[in-house]
Amino acid sequence: MAVELAPELLEILACPNCHGPLAVDHERDELVCQTPDCGLAYPVRDQIPVLLIDEARRPGAGDEA
Numbered sequence: 001m002a003v004e005l006a007p008e009l010l011e012i013l014a015c016p017n018c019h020g021p022l023a024v025d026h027e028r029d030e031l032v033c034q035t036p037d038c039g040l041a042y043p044v045r046d047q048i049p050v051l052l053i054d055e056a057r058r059p060g061a062g063d064e065a
Contacts, residue, residue, distance in 0.1 A: 002026055002029070003026060003029050003047070005024065005044075005047070005049070010023075010024070013031065013049065013051070015033035015035065015040060016051050016052070016053055017033065017053050017056070018033065018037070020033050021034045022034065022049075024044075025041065029043065029044050030042060030043055030044060030057070031044060031049050031051075039058075040053070040056040040057070041056060041057040041059075042056050042057075
């Protein structure tokens with residue numbers, strides 16, 4: 001299921017870890033922090049972003065497809 005968040009919502013969402021901007025990764029159904037030093041990826045479940053640091057995927061982790 002493709003992530004479909006309202007543009008207005010995406011504008012106000014921020015990474016809970018570093019407060020950087022988030023972008024949608026449609027291939028993985030995640031919101032990914034755009035700050036180079038952070039880069040955490042947060043899952044989107046049933047069109048609801050799960051913005052919990054404990055639920056985030058670290059950059060480079062689980063990249064084997």
